[in-house]
Amino acid sequence: MDPIRARRSALYMPATNSRAIEKARELPCDVVILDLEDAVAPDMKEVARESALAAARAGGFGRRELVLRVNGLDEPWGKDDLAAARDTGFDAVLVPKVSQVEDLRRCRDKLGAATPLWAMIETCTAFSNLPDLAAASSAAGCKAWVIGTNDLAKEMRCRLDAARTALMPALSFAVIAARARGIALLDGVFNDLEDGDGFEQQCRQGLALGFDGKTLIHPRQVATANRVFSPELDEVRWSQQIVDAFALPENASSGVLKVDGRMVERLHLEEAQRIIALAQLAAE
Ligand SMILES: CC(C)(COP(=O)(O)OP(=O)(O)OC[C@H]1O[C@@H](n2cnc3c(N)ncnc32)[C@H](O)[C@@H]1OP(=O)(O)O)[C@@H](O)C(=O)NCCC(=O)NCCSC(=O)C[C@H](O)C(=O)O
Numbered sequence: 001m002d003p004i005r006a007r008r009s010a011l012y013m014p015a016t017n018s019r020a021i022e023k024a025r026e027l028p029c030d031v032v033i034l035d036l037e038d039a040v041a042p043d044m045k046e047v048a049r050e051s052a053l054a055a056a057r058a059g060g061f062g063r064r065e066l067v068l069r070v071n072g073l074d075e076p077w078g079k080d081d082l083a084a085a086r087d088t089g090f091d092a093v094l095v096p097k098v099s100q101v102e103d104l105r106r107c108r109d110k111l112g113a114a115t116p117l118w119a120m121i122e123t124c125t126a127f128s129n130l131p132d133l134a135a136a137s138s139a140a141g142c143k144a145w146v147i148g149t150n151d152l153a154k155e156m157r158c159r160l161d162a163a164r165t166a167l168m169p170a171l172s173f174a175v176i177a178a179r180a181r182g183i184a185l186l187d188g189v190f191n192d193l194e195d196g197d198g199f200e201q202q203c204r205q206g207l208a209l210g211f212d213g214k215t216l217i218h219p220r221q222v223a224t225a226n227r228v229f230s231p232e233l234d235e236v237r238w239s240q241q242i243v244d245a246f247a248l249p250e251n252a253s254s255g256v257l258k259v260d261g262r263m264v265e266r267l268h269l270e271e272a273q274r275i276i277a278l279a280q281l282a283a284e
């Protein structure tokens with residue numbers, strides 16, 4: 001089982017933006033994603049790759065996970081990006097538009113066995129193959145899925161309302177497929193930088209769906225994502241009550257207990273332990 005990690009806030013930035021990368025070393029986000037794909041113009045792809053590698057070599061990101069989003073395998077730069085990212089100190093390499101089981105095998109071949117892999121799930125083909133992709137992700141050591149809601153909405157040609165109604169079945173099914181294989185899950189980005197309330201609502205929706213955190217495009221989104229995806233005090237207190245109840249010697253052989261008038265089973269104990277661990281990480 002992988003250790004529990006806080007991945008409440010994962011901030012993208014173009015790998016060409018040295019000011020943003022400098023800033024990311026100080027921001028309270030859990031994950032920093034240096035982008036070589038959509039945020040970088042075609043004539044800057046090589047410059048971006050060099051700049052990302054230099055940032056990884058320079059370090060200074062502290063506890064934040066440093067992730068490189070490469071170009072897609074079928075783009076002109078994708079294979080070179082993957083080869084360059086091999087064994088370079090990134091905590092993970094994020095591959096966009098992973099759609100078929102074969103894509104994961106191709107990524108692993110280029111990356112080698114040691115470099116952790118994450119996948120963007122954002123095409124209609126991917127969403128048509130979710131259980132197979134989850135099984136193949138697990139076999140390929142792919143530890144996290146990042147949902148690309150912009151690409152998905154574009155391919156679906158759906159019209160998005162504030163509640164993302166058209167995406168709900170897809171998002172929910174992605175959570176189920178990923179959880180079945182122990183894969184972490186990050187929700188898509190919120191494009192309107194001026195709409196703080198809408199952003200918070202969408203974070204809350206992601207949390208309710210089961211996501212571990214949200215991908216972000218601007219530093220101003222970090223604090224809200226951290227707050228929403230951290231366990232609330234009441235939740236932590238209740239979790240501690242469950243842990244304490246099962247720890248009593250007289251309950252050592254009990255599968256089910258009554259705590260504060262509510263039934264709790266050992267499955268609740270597992271979730272309570274996860275919430276307490278997450279709260280500790282969030283406090284750090
Ligand atoms: C959206 C932006 C282009 C806006 O940039 P800008 O107008 O420069 O913002 P501000 O003037 O408000 O910036 C204020 C300061 O904050 C720094 N900054 C801005 N953005 C970031 C960032 N992402 N990370 C770190 N720091 C950032 C600025 O440098 C300013 O600093 P200072 O000089 O000290 O004041 C811009 O925010 C941006 O480029 N965002 C990221 C875009 C991106 O990476 N997009 C790709 C990922 S999203 C995606 O691909 C979706 C997915 O694939 C899907 O399909 O859904």
Ligand SMILES: [Mg+2]
Pocket residue numbers: 038096122148150151
């Ligand atoms: Mg995308």
